[in-house]
Amino acid sequence: MLILKENHPIGIFDSGIGGLTVARALVDALPNESIIYFGDTAHLPYGDKSVQAIQGYAKKITDFLLTQEVKLILIACNSASAAAYEMLGDYIGSRALLVNVIDPVSKFLSENYAGQRVGLIGTKLTVESGVYNEKLSKFKSQIDLRALATPLLVHIIEEGYSEHKLIDVALTEYLSNSSIQDIEALVLGCTHYQVIKDKITDFYQNRVDVIDAAKIVASKVGAILMAEGILATAPSQRRFYVSDYTDNFAHMTKIFFGQEVEVQALDIF
């Protein structure tokens, strides 16, 4: 039987700190919700790994989050959403609700860009999986999706160079690719990219809508919790864990979460 207590936390995970951008949108939209964040920094990047490897990591993280009695697990990573969402749904069963970052964005695109050309940038795994096209086809909105893998961006961002000219060089190279020209919108198909959203908007001189998952997904989580009658009512708590701690982590949380938070190393593998 599904027993989801309203004041139980929401579990959020990503390969690293990119998912903190989604966590930020979530706590902004739903300030009463408690969150437990797990960044699998020991295995980053997920985008270059095999589906089997990511499924293995995702299962272990899920086991940990379930021990914390989470009411909902949010996969705040496109690569893990592409590789492990179905598997995790079967694995979790009725023990918690499960949300990924791809379904809500696909629905949003179908409602707003039907019949138009839309670009997508993401990790190799996300792009090669074809998951966005698969999800979009269910809405029959005839979106001409042009996807491009942009694997260097995660490395540059995780290394703390999101304001450095390195990111400008990589972005110019990637966004000039002939496969993603003449688009109405560009989907940031990796949760890390939100921290460079302004740079991408500038690149297009505001002529292309730049779409990131954070707010769309946060509002989807709110709608699900409301429909289930389990929106939190008590003051919230937030805990942040990573599988491999490095010193610049606290500083990076400021960029990704908008404030420095205490991060603890946790070995769950």
Ligand code: DGL
């Ligand atoms: N933030 C992750 C995503 O949304 C990917 C980063 C990685 O490759 O680990 O796909």
